[in-house]
Amino acid sequence: MSRIQVLPDFIAHKIAAGEVIERPVSVVKELVENSIDAMATSIEIEIKDGGKEYIRVSDNGHGIHRDDLKVAFLSHATSKIITVDDLFNITSLGFRGEALASIASVSDLVLRSRTRDTLQGYQISFGADDQAVIEPVGMETGTTVEVRRLFYNTPARYKFLKQSPTERRYIVEFVSRIALAHPQIAFKLVADEKLAVRTHGQGELKAALANVFDHRTIKNLVSIDAKTEWGRISGYLSKPSITRKSRQAQLIILNGRIIDSSLVSSAVERAYAGMLAHREYPIFFLNLSMNPTVVDVNVHPAKSQVRFQDDSEVYQEISRACRDALLTSDLSQTITSVKQEPVIHQETQSEQINLDFQEFFPWQPRTWSRVDEFLRSEKRLSNSAASYQSEIAAVEIEQPVKSSVTAREYDGGALVKETPSADVYQVKDQLLNGRIIGQFRQTYIILETDNGLWLLDQHIVHERIIYEFLTRDGAAPHVQQVLPQALEFSSAQAELVAEQLEKLNGFGVELEEFGTNSFLLRGIPQFFASRGISVDEQLILDLVSNLSERNNWREKAAVTLACKSAIKAGQRLSEKQIHSLLVQLADTENPFTCPHGRPIIVRLEDKEIERRFGR
Numbered sequence: 052m053s054r055i056q057v058l059p060d061f062i063a064h065k066i067a068a069g070e071v072i073e074r075p076v077s078v079v080k081e082l083v084e085n086s087i088d089a090m091a092t093s094i095e096i097e098i099k100d101g102g103k104e105y106i107r108v109s110d111n112g113h114g115i116h117r118d119d120l121k122v123a124f125l126s127h128a129t130s131k132i133i134t135v136d137d138l139f140n141i142t143s144l145g146f147r148g149e150a151l152a153s154i155a156s157v158s159d160l161v162l163r164s165r166t167r168d169t170l171q172g173y174q175i176s177f178g179a180d181d182q183a184v185i186e187p188v189g190m191e192t193g194t195t196v197e198v199r200r201l202f203y204n205t206p207a208r209y210k211f212l213k214q215s216p217t218e219r220r221y222i223v224e225f226v227s228r229i230a231l232a233h234p235q236i237a238f239k240l241v242a243d244e245k246l247a248v249r250t251h252g253q254g255e256l257k258a259a260l261a262n263v264f265d266h267r268t269i270k271n272l273v274s275i276d277a278k279t280e281w282g283r284i285s286g287y288l289s290k291p292s293i294t295r296k297s298r299q300a301q302l303i304i305l306n307g308r309i310i311d312s313s314l315v316s317s318a319v320e321r322a323y324a325g326m327l328a329h330r331e332y333p334i335f336f337l338n339l340s341m342n343p344t345v346v347d348v349n350v351h352p353a354k355s356q357v358r359f360q361d362d363s364e365v366y367q368e369i370s371r372a373c374r375d376a377l378l379t380s381d382l383s384q385t386i387t388s389v390k391q392e393p394v395i396h397q398e399t400q401s402e403q404i405n406l407d408f409q410e411f412f413p414w415q416p417r418t419w420s421r422v423d424e425f426l427r428s429e430k431r432l433s434n435s436a437a438s439y440q441s442e443i444a445a446v447e448i449e450q451p452v453k454s455s456v457t458a459r460e461y462d463g464g465a466l467v468k469e470t471p472s473a474d475v476y477q478v479k480d481q482l483l484n485g486r487i488i489g490q491f492r493q494t495y496i497i498l499e500t501d502n503g504l505w506l507l508d509q510h511i512v513h514e515r516i517i518y519e520f521l522t523r524d525g526a527a528p529h530v531q532q533v534l535p536q537a538l539e540f541s542s543a544q545a546e547l548v549a550e551q552l553e554k555l556n557g558f559g560v561e562l563e564e565f566g567t568n569s570f571l572l573r574g575i576p577q578f579f580a581s582r583g584i585s586v587d588e589q590l591i592l593d594l595v596s597n598l599s600e601r602n603n604w605r606e607k608a609a610v611t612l613a614c615k616s617a618i619k620a621g622q623r624l625s626e627k628q629i630h631s632l633l634v635q636l637a638d639t640e641n642p643f644t645c646p647h648g649r650p651i652i653v654r655l656e657d658k659e660i661e662r663r664f665g666r
């Protein structure tokens with residue numbers, strides 16, 4: 052335990068300045084960070100009225116020396132750094148030496164602390180004239196801070212507080228998240244006399260996850276654990292079928308600190324390329340351990356922003372590690388019933404906090420007719436309005452080239468699997484060797500596998516196959532010459548089409564300028580031709596709008612073409628055709644989701660079926 056000193060001005064001036072105590076959760080955050088820095092293994096938090104009336108944080112850490120009690124409340128007083136160099140190698144959560152001083156200046160604060168080498172503790176409080184009063188108290192080793200009447204002397208700040216339930220939710224959210232970042236510490240949060248968060252400090256991440264993620268999300272996580280140049284990445288990523296409309300459900304921990312980083316978020320999102328729809332965001336919890344000398348946390352007073360020494364390296368490594376984890380996992384969604392026993396410890400009636408994870412699987416069938424209903428509701432999500440009657444021979448489109456690198460050859464030696472029952476190779480094996488039972492509603496393929504009964508959406512299966520084919524390097528569809536046909540556009544549209552002629556060609560759509568505002572269609576992709584799908588003005592315009600996007604135009608155009616040409620729901624398939632689809636699906640990189648993130652495979656595990664039959 053180091054002693055507390057006031058930093059000399061020249062160091063103090065190098066520290067990101069600014070007020071960070073904005074609301075009750077800021078107090079909780081600063082106090083809990085102090086407890087973690089004091090090597091506590093147990094931290095208890097109690098709040099009343101959303102923290103507006105009362106906040107108490109108690110820990111069993113190393114405590115504060117009696118003679119340091121007053122010093123701790125001075126500005127820039129800290130035991131965590133001494134020299135300027137320390138600022139570039141920060142291993143603690145705190146270092147600014149400001150929190151206690153700031154909190155004490157806007158509240159009634161009492162701190163009690165006892166170090167290991169004394170028989171009693173000491174309490175420091177502040178009289179009306181702000182004079183510190185120190186008295187001995189009986190207590191265990193550790194520190195307790197009580198904060199009452201927050202912002203009583205700064206009415207402007209008090210006015211900006213939200214209703215108590217909202218302030219309370221911020222605190223519950225924070226404690227749940229910090230608990231996840233520190234699985235070795237037992238956390239307990241009591242809000243208005245009710246237990247709100249509880250973890251046991253046994254390093255059990257799953258229990259801590261249950262405070263942050265709902266049951267369905269937890270069942271559908273892929274674990275990641277990889278070494279990098281600068282440290283290590285571990286955590287959990289959601290399967291692509293489980294997404295959110297915002298980044299709210301993304302949690303990034305860097306060296307024990309909760310941070311915001313759009314760089315890290317976009318690196319993870321990049322790993323889902325081709326698996327998610329536009330504006331869908333994965334859910335993840337990523338724990339980064341990084342050599343403290345390659346990251347700067349002294350960027351913003353709240354310490355939640357960081358600056359990396361080498362942005363692009365961090366981005367690449369995170370993206371690659373996440374992509375590896377996704378591509379080597381079983382990404383199919385597991386059907387679970389809502390009523391399964393919760394992952395969380397039974398005796399802890401922790402309130403589940405659901406950031407925005409409210410959504411449960413709407414499926415609790417007792418009979419197969421309910422399965423039907425479920426599937427119909429799933430199907431509503433797919434845009435399967437039209438149903439083409441053309442020959443299915445086209446299912447055997449150009450046999451995709453075998454992908455050259457399998458995920459396993461990649462140097463992902465550090466990958467450790469935890470959750471998913473089977474990896475992608477097992478799934479592919481089942482696709483090749485499962486027994487085809489048939490088709491359901493001429494829409495879903497039913498497959499008996501070693502891992503239960505699988506349902507596959509035939510449209511999405513085919514869509515995935517075509518999409519991957521079109522996005523593979525050097526892939527160009529065979530072109531089928533057609534009777535030249537004139538397509539007419541408005542002059543503005545024609546201009547756009549003219550700009551994209553070359554790219555259209557690359558996708559097998561051959562157009563030639565033909566008088567004012569019209570084009571002659573001479574060739575179309577073979578897989579369109581053989582399925583009797585025509586190319587019209589609308590499809591060209593859709594493609595042109597994809598192709599003129601600055602980013603990922605190839606992927607976007609491939610999505611449009613795949614969706615348009617894939618076999619539709621309602622089309623009868625022979626066993627041979629189903630087999631051909633499954634073989635090609637097994638050859639894709641990601642046999643689990645359509646390019647928009649909808650699931651391809653829904654699994655009913657033996658266990659689940661048996662349970663429902665009461666076996």
Ligand SMILES: Nc1ncnc2c1ncn2[C@@H]1O[C@H](COP(=O)(O)OP(=O)(O)O)[C@@H](O)[C@H]1O
Binds near residue numbers: 055113114115
């Ligand atoms: N819970 C605690 N246990 C032990 N020491 C503490 C605790 N809280 C605060 N301290 C001591 O008080 C000092 C000042 O705390 P603070 O104002 O939060 O600044 P910082 O955490 O940035 O150093 C810390 O450096 C630490 O030495």
Ligand SMILES: [Mg+2]
Binds near residue numbers: 081145150
């Ligand atoms: Mg601190």
